[in-house]
Amino acid sequence: MSTQEPFSIEQFYKLLSQNKLMAGKCLKCGKSHLPPRPLCDNCYGTQFGWVQILNEGKLLTYTVIHIAPTQFQGLTPYTIGILQLADGLQLPGVIQDVPIEQLKIGMTLKVDFSTCGTSQNWPQWPRYCLKPYEELCSV
16 A cells, blocks of 8 residues: 555546556555545545555446537447446446447456547546456457
């Protein structure tokens, strides 16, 4: 566990821009939180450190967006899913490179940091997406 970097949401996104998926681990009870938060929902502790999380998991659920906010209308239809990671952590993200009819609950997906940028001006933070595990391993 690394406690070298400041614990903030800005640091979380900075670490994402370095291709690191990091969770906040409560130094009092050991519970990990993703995305990180300033208060542990288990013991109400406020001291955290960073811990790197394996960036693969199983698709827990998903939904297809057909009507999107203005800044995302050019992406429709797109799919948002929730990835079940280690230690019970869950991470939402846009699923790419999987046709809607091939999506299956329980399929293995990986967090991809390299090819998920969009031309959108909002929101201004590093992006990631969820992609098929096999595709990323064969590159």
